[in-house]
Amino acid sequence: MRTSSKFLTIFSAFLCVLTIEAIVVKQESSLYGPYEAGTGHLAYWGLSGSAHLAETAIRLTPDEAAKQGSIWNNYAILSNDWEFHVQFHIHGKGVHLNGNGLAFWYARDPLTPGPVFGSRDYFSGLGIFIDTVENAAAPHNHRHPYLSAVVNNGSFPYHHDEQGTAGQIGGCHLQARNLEWPSKIAISYISDVLTVFLDTQGTETWTQCFRAVGVHLPTGYFLGVSANTGEYSDNHDIVAITTLDNIIPDKIWEDRSYLVPYAEYLEIPFVAEPPPKAEEGEATSSSLFGKAVYVGGIAVVLYVVYAIFKKYKAQKKERKHRS
Numbered sequence: 001m002r003t004s005s006k007f008l009t010i011f012s013a014f015l016c017v018l019t020i021e022a023i024v025v026k027q028e029s030s031l032y033g034p035y036e037a038g039t040g041h042l043a044y045w046g047l048s049g050s051a052h053l054a055e056t057a058i059r060l061t062p063d064e065a066a067k068q069g070s071i072w073n074n075y076a077i078l079s080n081d082w083e084f085h086v087q088f089h090i091h092g093k094g095v096h097l098n099g100n101g102l103a104f105w106y107a108r109d110p111l112t113p114g115p116v117f118g119s120r121d122y123f124s125g126l127g128i129f130i131d132t133v134e135n136a137a138a139p140h141n142h143r144h145p146y147l148s149a150v151v152n153n154g155s156f157p158y159h160h161d162e163q164g165t166a167g168q169i170g171g172c173h174l175q176a177r178n179l180e181w182p183s184k185i186a187i188s189y190i191s192d193v194l195t196v197f198l199d200t201q202g203t204e205t206w207t208q209c210f211r212a213v214g215v216h217l218p219t220g221y222f223l224g225v226s227a228n229t230g231e232y233s234d235n236h237d238i239v240a241i242t243t244l245d246n247i248i249p250d251k252i253w254e255d256r257s258y259l260v261p262y263a264e265y266l267e268i269p270f271v272a273e274p275p276p277k278a279e280e281g282e283a284t285s286s287s288l289f290g291k292a293v294y295v296g297g298i299a300v301v302l303y304v305v306y307a308i309f310k311k312y313k314a315q316k317k318e319r320k321h322r323s
């Protein structure tokens with residue numbers, strides 16, 4: 001509880017420094033421990049999948065394979081400017097073999113389980129992913145754990161097996177596993193600018209992960225956090241959550257409920273078509289190769305027939321000549 005209010009005060013102060021205009025922060029729904037382990041009921045929030053209340057945290061997944069769990073706010077965000085602060089703790093037995101990670105959402109469809117860190121693919125809205133899996137097989141230019149933010153209008157799949165960063169508007173590397181203290185993320189969405197701050201030291205020292213301008217998100221979406229485990233696992237714990245409505249003086253509220261999520265600047269483009277699976281790829285290339293051999297073979301046969309015919313004609317001509 002103490003941590004939570006301290007967190008808030010620091011952050012409000014931080015905000016005032018950041019913005020010239022004063023912002024009135026209206027606290028909407030906060031969540032902090034101790035929780036009543038086993039009850040499974042929270043005001044304003046819904047749990048799904050493996051998510052359950054432990055004493056000091058909401059455990060989205062235990063440190064067991066193939067689990068997915070999430071927590072979503074029951075009320076849509078109607079404010080144009082908001083903040084989402086989450087204190088989380090990722091920890092497990094694995095030293096290098098662990099997975100998969102956490103996702104922070106501002107999305108149209110809450111409580112929809114799926115493959116993207118425990119939530120649905122082809123999502124509409126904002127997804128901020130903390131991928132804790134070091135995937136040596138995939139080509140990428142960043143270290144893990146890696147935080148990546150994606151704005152999707154529901155038309156693109158999430159490519160977890162590659163870099164998981166298609167459509168990224170910003171990202172950064174962070175320490176996020178097996179730390180003694182919980183980490184904190186502060187997601188700030190003010191005047192179409194999305195900024196993500198992290199405190200991974202447990203010392204109230206905030207660092208900016210990224211700042212993206214020209215991010216257009218509708219009103220009426222839901223805040224949530226989800227996690228999943230695969231073959232390898234981790235405990236994905238949520239220690240505290242705060243959602244804030246920021247009221248900027250003199251700013252006229254806009255009904256943005258019909259806006260399609262859109263980011264003006266992408267760091268990494270979307271992958272339009274999912275790449276063919278390795279087997280399919282081989283099959284296509286081998287059938288192509290087969291076709292080439294077939295066509296080539298016919299050409300060779302035709303040429304040989306032609307050559308023989310020519311030779312035969314020449315011989316016939318020669319014989320005719322001699323006689």
Ligand SMILES: *[C@@H]1O[C@H](CO)[C@@H](O)[C@H](O)[C@H]1NC(C)=O
Pocket residue numbers: 153155260
């Ligand atoms: C969704 O995003 C893609 C890529 O930015 C774009 O081509 C498409 O038109 C968008 N759909 C809508 C409904 O805006």
